Amino acid sequence: MTGQSIETLINTFTPKSGNAEALLKVQLDEIAKLRGKATRTGWLGNEVYRAADGSRLVIVTRFQSKEAKEEWAASPEFAAHLTRIAPLIESVDSLPVTLAGAFRSVGEAAPLRLAVITGSTRDGRFADKPAGWIARKAAQHGFEVSGIDLRDVTLPFFGDPQASDAQKQAAGAFRARIAEFDAYVFTVAEYNHGPTAVLKNALDHAEWRRKPAGLIGYGGVGGARAVEHVRGIAAELEMVTMQAAVHINFGDYLPVAKGEKQLSDFAHLETSAEKMLDQLLWWGRSLRSARRAVPAEQAGA
Incomplete structure (x- = not known):
């Protein structure tokens, strides 16, 4: 054809x-x-x-x-x-x-709306530190940044027939909220060689197609195994994950967790974050233009 x-x-x-x-x-x-x-x-x-x-x-x-x-x-x-x-x-x-x-509004040049999603809900979590750090850096890159903490979202397990009406309403509100953004950054904690269940559940609950995502991993080997899991999930959800990711190894994690250092004190993490945000900016703009020209429904299911 x-x-x-x-x-x-x-x-x-x-x-x-x-x-x-x-x-x-x-x-x-x-x-x-x-x-x-x-x-x-x-x-x-x-x-x-x-x-x-x-x-x-x-x-x-x-x-x-x-x-x-x-x-x-x-x-x-x-x-x-x-x-x-x-x-x-x-x-x-x-x-x-x-x-x-076909005509485009001046909004084409508007700042990209970025959601920084805190992907762990555990007691004593480390996730707040990378989430805050990357949010500040993203704002300096020109993103319009919002934070979404999965602790604040009472999602049921995806497809759970026992979900309450309140949980179903929360899931609908979460899906609508996620749709507002042009790009995402996820904090990815590694437990037992994989990402948290709450992050996987959140990914299942929303529509992410034709949008880019940055990943910040921490835990064993800098969260690399969990990050790779999320890359595979994101591919199935038709997201574009950035080639550059931030991996916070244990040697970096420990002094930051103890309050002895800040993530910004580590030059290699700053470099990784800058590269990831540069890629996210390019992909965010490109995919936003593409979505406006050809909405996802027209691009194939």
């Missing part, structure tokens, strides 16, 4: 009276369920919009080509989808459109 123009449709759904919320839920569930099959036929993604008064649902759908659209429209999966949503719909209008122009 190389060289063929993208096929874009604006689909406007008018729900039957009283079915607006049900139609929205069903459409979101259907997209999540069908996107694997749809992607294989050339579907690029959907953007779902709801009218402020709830009167209509607008879904912008993109395919690699007209042929891809027709292949999906002729599939049994799409036919079954239409059957499932038909009882909720009064009418639907589908309008093919072509891109006539």
